[in-house]
Amino acid sequence: MIMTPDVPTGPWRVVVGVSGSIAAYKAPFVVRRLRQAGHEVRVVATDAALRFIGAPALAAVAGRPVSSGIFDDPAAVEHVAVGEWADLVVVAPASADLLARVASGRADDLLTATILTTTAPVVLAPAMHTQMWANPATRENVATLQRRGLSIIHPDSGRLTGADSGEGRLPDPERIVAEALAVLADRRARRAGASGSEALSGRHVVVSAGGTREPIDPVRYVGNRSSGRQGVAAACAAAERGARVTLVAANVADDVLAVLATLPREVEVVAVGTAVELHDAVRRAARDADAVIMAAAVADYRPVEVSASKIKKHGLQRGSAADGSARLTIELVENPDILASLVADPPRRDGERMLTVGFAAETGDAEGDVLAHGAAKARRKGADLLAVNAVGERLGFGDVPNSIVILDNRGYEVARVEGSKIDVARVLIDLVASRLSD
Numbered sequence: 001m002i003m004t005p006d007v008p009t010g011p012w013r014v015v016v017g018v019s020g021s022i023a024a025y026k027a028p029f030v031v032r033r034l035r036q037a038g039h040e041v042r043v044v045a046t047d048a049a050l051r052f053i054g055a056p057a058l059a060a061v062a063g064r065p066v067s068s069g070i071f072d073d074p075a076a077v078e079h080v081a082v083g084e085w086a087d088l089v090v091v092a093p094a095s096a097d098l099l100a101r102v103a104s105g106r107a108d109d110l111l112t113a114t115i116l117t118t119t120a121p122v123v124l125a126p127a128m129h130t131q132m133w134a135n136p137a138t139r140e141n142v143a144t145l146q147r148r149g150l151s152i153i154h155p156d157s158g159r160l161t162g163a164d165s166g167e168g169r170l171p172d173p174e175r176i177v178a179e180a181l182a183v184l185a186d187r188r189a190r191r192a193g194a195s196g197s198e199a200l201s202g203r204h205v206v207v208s209a210g211g212t213r214e215p216i217d218p219v220r221y222v223g224n225r226s227s228g229r230q231g232v233a234a235a236c237a238a239a240e241r242g243a244r245v246t247l248v249a250a251n252v253a254d255d256v257l258a259v260l261a262t263l264p265r266e267v268e269v270v271a272v273g274t275a276v277e278l279h280d281a282v283r284r285a286a287r288d289a290d291a292v293i294m295a296a297a298v299a300d301y302r303p304v305e306v307s308a309s310k311i312k313k314h315g316l317q318r319g320s321a322a323d324g325s326a327r328l329t330i331e332l333v334e335n336p337d338i339l340a341s342l343v344a345d346p347p348r349r350d351g352e353r354m355l356t357v358g359f360a361a362e363t364g365d366a367e368g369d370v371l372a373h374g375a376a377k378a379r380r381k382g383a384d385l386l387a388v389n390a391v392g393e394r395l396g397f398g399d400v401p402n403s404i405v406i407l408d409n410r411g412y413e414v415a416r417v418e419g420s421k422i423d424v425a426r427v428l429i430d431l432v433a434s435r436l437s438d
């Protein structure tokens with residue numbers, strides 16, 4: 001269960017945006033309904049909107065003048081001030097042109113500038129002819145806006161202006177107000193719940209950390225340079241948020257694990273060596289997990305045969321390399337892909353949701369940059385979130401700051417973080433908490 005701190009319920013400061021559609025005549029009803037419910041309203045209309053409905057009508061219901069252009073009152077810096085003032089921005093109606101301008105980041109009037117500057121939730125209620133609504137350009141704009149976190153209230157079907165009818169009608173003002181306030185309430189609740197110190201209380205989070213070592217013989221292994229610090233930071237962040245945490249640690253040094261002792265609650269540490277051991281331990285721990293974070297660097301391959309005794313140099317066949325030096329071939333076999341297996345075959349058998357999070361350490365190459373590789377991997381692995389990190393000799397490994405982009409399973413950017421490993425871990429854990437509370 002998530003302990004959600006008290007979430008305020010308003011009254012809110014609402015910007016009602018009106019754009020150029022015949023449905024603009026319904027905007028005063030949206031404003032009136034909001035004011036009747038006790039909310040403070042400011043109307044921002046586009047020039048085109050004011051050709052459909054007069055400013056005096058909107059001002060009368062809003063109880064204050066209507067703003068329109070960026071230059072109406074330059075001294076008031078309205079294009080920033082209105083967005084900062086707002087707890088919520090509702091655009092009803094949102095014309096095809098308005099959607100296109102917002103999708104392309106335009107700020108050529110006060111409404112688009114407000115949408116671009118505000119950090120408040122933005123809810124758009126499109127209204128237009130069916131052909132415009134169905135046009136691929138509008139579909140793409142809507143998809144872009146939703147991907148960026150703006151909410152769309154789906155238009156109704158019915159009679160449109162003229163003789164035609166179809167999808168594209170502005171919904172009833174009551175529905176617009178109810179849905180917009182629900183978006184705001186949800187955003188507030190999630191923010192309060194996701195960043196609260198008990199946001200993961202009652203949840204079990206499994207984190208893998210470190211790098212696997214695949215033995216060649218009793219003294220040698222195939223390994224990688226992962227220190228385990230990012231995974232340990234994720235374990236700390238999850239514990240800070242109240243989760244029960246199991247850390248499956250592949251060859252993580254004691255001094256890296258030492259920070260766990262400073263946490264308010266104990267983190268269970270399961271030490272493993274190889275990828276197969278990691279696979280087994282993660283799947284076992286994940287049987288009741290709410291989230292599994294795969295921060296470990298897993299060797300993709302392991303030697304087919306592990307020599308029982310130390311392989312001796314003098315036992316190698318000589319003269320096979322061009323310069324006459326000895327060559328040794330180690331045959332490798334593929335390891336299980338643990339993250340992919342968690343997605344395809346979740347170890348939770350009770351049907352409860354288990355979030356999966358991966359890390360991708362990438363370098364760019366001729367086939368694409370770091371993000372292109374990250375997005376392809378996000379889609380391939382199918383984990384709910386993938387934290388993509390650029391790695392090189394001095395970037396990403398060891399105790400150095402990270403620069404991470406978090407993608408969803410379609411490869412779309414969800415967040416971007418620069419900072420220490422614990423900064424990255426906290427953002428990631430807040431995203432996990434917020435998704436678990438959805």
Ligand code: CTP
Nearest residue numbers: 294295296298300336337338339358359360361
């Ligand atoms: N991972 C895993 N099991 C593997 C390999 C990787 O669970 N056998 C996980 C890692 O813990 C990480 C994510 O998958 O969370 C991405 O790891 P990465 O090594 O970047 O992915 P690969 O699939 O091995 O892709 P690449 O071809 O780039 O090595």
